[in-house]
Amino acid sequence: MNEASSGSRALVLFSGGQDSSVCLAWALARYGHVETVGFDYGQRHAVEMEQRSVVREALRSRFPQWSGRLGEDHVLDLRGFGDIGDTAMTQERAFEITEKGLPNTYVPGRNLVFLTYAAALADRRRAKFLVGGMCETDFSGYPDCRRDTLDALQSALNLGMAQDFVVETPLMRLTKAETWALAKQLGGEALVDLIVRDSHTCYRGTRGELHDWGHGCGECPACELREKGWDAWVASGRPELAP
Template sequence: MNREKALVIFSGGQDSTTCLFWAKKKFKEVIAISFDYNQKHKLELECAKELCKKYHVEHHILDLNLLNQLAPNSLTRTDIEVDKDAPKEGLPNSFVDGRNMLFLTFGAIFAKQRGIYHMVTGVSESDYSGYPDCRDVFIKSTNVTLNLAMDYQFEIHTPLMWINKEETWKMADDLEVLHIIKEETLTCYNGIKGNGCGECPACYLRKKGYLDFKKSREN
């Protein structure tokens, strides 16, 4: 039983990269896993690969193309533009049905084969975008289900669950990786590294959080 290792669900974006460095501080060995579901911007996979290579993290990319076939949306189809504003009813068209559930399930299968009990994911309920699979209750229920399904004691860590984007930037600063997160991650729904396009919902949250963080640091 090895509880010194952790598997990070890794996209190369601000949140998952912050969690990657959080895990590197907490655990002796960290492995990152990314998923290729034929997303519109494959650059996020390249970004994840580059980050892991640069910062000496074992990295694996799993094929999850079936998700693309089952759940067409603005992150997987070039003919669907990302909603700039949250809809009055229903979920944003950037929501991929079942994505985090599948990521955690396949991540858990991978982790068990490696004798890993700890999994880390960058979901957050505080900057809630209307995504039901970012809620704490979903993570807790999935954790129980995985443990029962595999007769294995997984522990899913969500370091960002109760903090907003301003506090996520502060965490990166505390971890001494602020520059890495700002310059080398890809959060933008339009596939632009660093500050991104500045227009999509992901860029708006990222920029607002950074400005709030800078303001709080100046006070």
């Protein structure tokens, strides 16, 4: 791994899920000072907001080499935005595909809004790097997860704020199996175990049973992706991600 620059500052979009937890570890391995930001948009799996602090404290206590780099956490209230989405992420409704061919878990423009708010915060926190867990390999087809979307937004943010932000997406080209492998590369089995036990991905907000791959209902799209990635990674021998 590259050594972190002592003067570099990053802001991680941190939901408390598998992907953002891996991204937080990735950022801690690279940057001298890392802060996190979470968004309360009325998501039905609000338990993820509770798990954020659990994951942060577990990283701080179990990985002393990163503890000094982990800075403040910020939570922004975006419930007004969540109210206009009319999706299965904010309402108790069945998971299904819409007439546009997208799952009804898609919240239109969510990542665009998140990154815009994150950039405004980063401007005040003197953070150049914005780190997000967006991925276009194993994902649900959300158009705001694509790298070309984020490249366009990065240009707009820099033009509109007279900044030189860099939107980092370390998982963009990785499968979910490779995301598990990256976790092992970053922090060994200790980080894998932390993500299994403490992170939360399930759209239904189910914590109950602890599966091999983590807590969740095992049936929603998020659980299916996480379990499929875990099974593929285990079947390949639980390797680290190849350099």
